[in-house]
Amino acid sequence: xxxxxxxxxxxxxxxxxxxxxxxxxxxxxxxxxxxxxxxxxxxxxxxxxxxxxxxxxxxxxxxxxxxxxxxxxxxxxxxxxxxxxxxxxxxxxxxxxxxxxxxxxxxxxxxxxxxxxxxxxxxxxxxxxxxxxxxxxxxxxxxxxxxxxxxxxxxxxxxxxxxxxxxxxxxxxxxxxxxxxxxxxxxxxxxxx
Amino acid sequence: xxxxxxxxxxxxxxxxxxxxxxxxxxxxxxxxxxxxxxxxxxxxxxxxxxxxxxxxxxxxxxxxxxxxxxxxxxxxxxxxxxxxxxxxxxxxxxxxxxxxxxxxxxxxxxxxxxxxxxxxxxxxxxxxxxxxxxxxxxxxxxxxxxxxxxxxxxxxxxxxxxxxxxxxxxxxxxxxxxxxxxxxxxxxxxxxxxxxxxxxxxxxxxxxxxxxxxxxxxxxxxxxxxxxxxxxxxxxxxxxxxxxxxxxxxxxxxxxxxxxxxxxxxxxxxxxxxxxxxxxxxxxxxxxxxxxxxxxxxxxxxxxxxxxxxxx
Numbered sequence: 001x002x003x004x005x006x007x008x009x010x011x012x013x014x015x016x017x018x019x020x021x022x023x024x025x026x027x028x029x030x031x032x033x034x035x036x037x038x039x040x041x042x043x044x045x046x047x048x049x050x051x052x053x054x055x056x057x058x059x060x061x062x063x064x065x066x067x068x069x070x071x072x073x074x075x076x077x078x079x080x081x082x083x084x085x086x087x088x089x090x091x092x093x094x095x096x097x098x099x100x101x102x103x104x105x106x107x108x109x110x111x112x113x114x115x116x117x118x119x120x121x122x123x124x125x126x127x128x129x130x131x132x133x134x135x136x137x138x139x140x141x142x143x144x145x146x147x148x149x150x151x152x153x154x155x156x157x158x159x160x161x162x163x164x165x166x167x168x169x170x171x172x173x174x175x176x177x178x179x180x181x182x183x184x185x186x187x188x189x190x191x192x193x
Numbered sequence: 194x195x196x197x198x199x200x201x202x203x204x205x206x207x208x209x210x211x212x213x214x215x216x217x218x219x220x221x222x223x224x225x226x227x228x229x230x231x232x233x234x235x236x237x238x239x240x241x242x243x244x245x246x247x248x249x250x251x252x253x254x255x256x257x258x259x260x261x262x263x264x265x266x267x268x269x270x271x272x273x274x275x276x277x278x279x280x281x282x283x284x285x286x287x288x289x290x291x292x293x294x295x296x297x298x299x300x301x302x303x304x305x306x307x308x309x310x311x312x313x314x315x316x317x318x319x320x321x322x323x324x325x326x327x328x329x330x331x332x333x334x335x336x337x338x339x340x341x342x343x344x345x346x347x348x349x350x351x352x353x354x355x356x357x358x359x360x361x362x363x364x365x366x367x368x369x370x371x372x373x374x375x376x377x378x379x380x381x382x383x384x385x386x387x388x389x390x391x392x393x394x395x396x397x398x399x400x401x402x403x404x405x406x407x408x409x410x411x412x413x414x415x416x417x418x419x420x421x422x423x424x425x426x427x428x429x430x431x432x433x434x435x436x437x438x439x440x441x442x443x444x445x446x447x448x449x450x451x452x453x454x455x456x457x458x459x460x461x462x463x464x465x466x467x468x469x470x471x472x473x474x475x476x477x478x479x480x481x482x483x484x485x486x487x488x489x490x491x492x493x494x495x496x497x498x499x500x501x502x503x504x505x
Contacts, residue, residue, distance in 0.1 A: 071219065074231035074261075074490075098220035132228040 005189045007172075013182035016144070019160040020049070023046060023142055024056035026158050027111055036137070038108045039067040041125050043097040047112035048175045049144060053113055066103035070112075071096055075125035105134030111158075115173040117143040120154035145184060147171050197492050200306045201495050202328045202365045211306035214336050215449040217480070217487035223260070224483060233490060234263035238293040242284075243320070244270040244300045245418075249454055249478055250320050250329065254297045257485035263294075281305055282312055289313040295492055298322070303361075316492045324361050324419060330453050333484040335373060337477045338409065343450060347374035352404060354380045354439065355413030355461050358387050359420065362453045363413060367393055378407065382437065384426045385415075401437065405445045409473075412439055412452045412461050434460050441465050449473050 011019065031037060039057065041050020047069035054067040073096040112126055124167075127139060142158035147165040163186070165171065170187040198204075202435055205213075222352040223231055225304065234433070239258040243251045251267065258265045269278065275284060281300065288296065289312070297318045298306050303325030310317040321327040338346055351482065352371055357363045357379050361387075370377050371394065404410065420426055427433045440463040450462070450472040458464045466472065 073219075074223070074233045076233075096216055098219065099222055128232065132231070133226060 005187050007185045007187050009183055010163060010171075010186050011144075011184035013176075014130055016182050019144065021053055021056055023158045023160060024053055024060055027053075027057060027140070027142065028061055030140075030157070031109060033061070036108045036146065037065050037111060037114060038103055038105075039065060039111045040101065040130070041067075041069050041113040041124075042122060043069060043071045043176055044178065045173050047097075048177045049115055049134075050111075050113035053111070053142065057111075066105065066108075068101035069097075069099065070101070070126055070129055071099045072122060072125040072129055073097075075129045077121055077125065099129070105130060105136050107134075107181065108136050109138040110136045111140050111142055115144050116171050117141070117146045117154075117156055117159075118149055120150045120152035123154050124152050131160050144173060145171050183191075196314060196316050198306070198310050198319075199328050199488055199492065200310065200319045201326045202320075202331045202369045204277050204373070205328075205372070210332065210335065210369070210372060213332055213484070213491055214339060214486050216491060217336055217483040220260075220483040220486045220490075230260055230262055232262045234258070234261040234294075234493060237261075237263040237295070237493060238291065239263045239265045239295045239297065239489065240288055240291075240293045240315075241265060241267045241297045241320075242288075242299070243267070244275065244281075244298075244305075245321065246319070247299055249481055250299065253478075253481040253485050254318075254320060254329075254489075257482055257489055258295075260482070260486055261489055263489070266293075283309060285309045285312045289328060295489060318488060318492065321361055324359055324416075325364065326362040327365045328369075329452075329485055329488055330362050330479075331369035333477060333480040334366055334451065334453070335369055336409075336480040336484050337451065337473050340401075340476060340480070341473055342408075346370075349375045349410055350378070350407045351375055351409045352378045352380055352398075352407035353403070353411045353413065354401070355437065356385045356388070356415045356426075357381045358385045358426075359416035360413050365412065367395055369420065371395075378403070379400060380404070382433075392410065401439075401443060402423065404443060405437075405448075407448065409449045409451060410439060410444070412450065412456075414452075414455065415462055430460055437461065438463060439466055441469075451477060454478065460481060 039050050039054040041047035050067060050069065054065060057065050110130060114122060123141060130136060130139065140157040143156045144160040146156055146159045146162050149167065168189055172185045172187055174183050176182050216275055223229060238342060241254050242252055254263050255267060293315045295318060296309065296313065296315045297320050298309055299320040300322050303323035305322045306317050306319040319326055319328055340347055353363055353366060367377055378398060380398045380401060383399055438461055450466055452462060452474050456462050458467055
């Protein structure tokens with residue numbers, strides 16, 4: 001199979017910024033002004049987006065909203081990397097990042113932030129992880145891109161862009177903090193159309 | 194077999210060690226919150242086989258497995274079929290019938306882990322085999338040093354003092370310290386220095402004259418249980434304490450003291466030094482839990498390295 005891949009920009013840096021602002025407005029519109037909000041991003045790019053969204057929310061609402069970040073490695077459902085002897089781990093597990101929730105999770109409405117919503121398994125793991133820190137009043141999900149193909153009954157509350165994709169396609173979210181540029185691209189491997 | 198064992202520190206690269214220590218660090222916040230448990234190894238079985246006495250290692254391996262939600266079983270030589278003359282090989286084969294994922298082994302004989310590994314599909318983790326190796330101790334020592342001195346341990350001067358000859362901790366630590374670029378000196382009475390010490394690439398001293406040069410002093414207990422009755426390794430414990438015991442007056446301010454435990458107060462370490470909050474001994478014990486969680490976790494879960502060796 002040919003390895004050549006084509007990239008199409010689906011969100012430019014400008015559009016990405018405007019999308020985040022729109023999501024911030026939606027969050028404030030949906031939640032009453034006396035709701036104890038907290039923003040929690042999922043590593044790696046969800047945490048970066050969470051930080052940006054948190055900045056916007058503080059600015060727009062003119063109040064201090066706590067934020068934090070979550071690593072879900074210990075809650076993954078594909079830990080079973082080693083089936084029978086001789087099987088190499090099928091998913092390389094990245095280095096575990098810090099979970100940092102410097103506020104009381106109990107009683108808050110948590111805005112969970114991730115870059116791409118796909119199977120829903122990451123979100124399932126994140127929700128499980130959050131409950132080990134306390135009992136939030138509510139969890140709402142904000143994602144930059146919803147690419148479909150859910151394997152679990154999970155639905156986002158705030159979506160930057162709905163992007164129906166084929167299974168062979170990939171969505172790459174690039175953020176200046178990690179990748180030097182703000183953009184979302186759709187990667188298509190040639191010969192898979 | 195492509196299962197992952199942790200038998201010797203020599204099986205690990207510096208990158209492997211870094212990955213394990215980073216993983217251990219990420220378990221620290223888990224251990225501080227209200228619910229000190231993650232579901233990572235739910236449904237997995239860890240058997241802790243301790244054929245030699247142990248407090249720290251057996252407790253922390255057991256707790257580490259429980260913190261990861263694995264089921265654990267503890268087996269001791271006393272009260273098991275070993276008492277009835279069963280060989281290690283047969284014990285391993287029997288236990289393997291219950292399909293454990295990991296077997297943690299402490300055994301008085303060097304090489305027990307290799308033998309066990311050859312007879313089971315479970316991952317074997319060496320929790321100390323005779324005078325050979327004690328890799329989890331080495332990793333927790335490195336973790337403690339990293340917490341105290343920062344990520345980069347290159348050039349750090351460590352003096353390992355005491356019964357080097359009978360110590361598996363020394364054998365693991367020398368290799369692990371060198372792997373991370375530390376400068377290792379071993380100090381012992383000639384009778385307690387292994388004969389092949391020159392091949393280890395360490396500085397060798399037979400007195401405490403240069404003790405003050407070390408940033409870290411790593412003390413070892415005299416391993417009475419490995420000394421054959423009647424063998425003459427030292428004239429008396431009192432003389433050992435006088436000549437080799439580390440007291441306040443023999444320490445330079447700022448030097449950090451480590452000890453794998455159990456300590457023998459008044460022998461290799463004076464009571465005043467042992468009780469000094471400035472030593473790293475308590476931190477070592479604390480590090481044991483997070484580090485052993487990391488070892489269990491990385492034994493089951495993949496590594497970032499695409500061409501991972503068969504060892505962790």
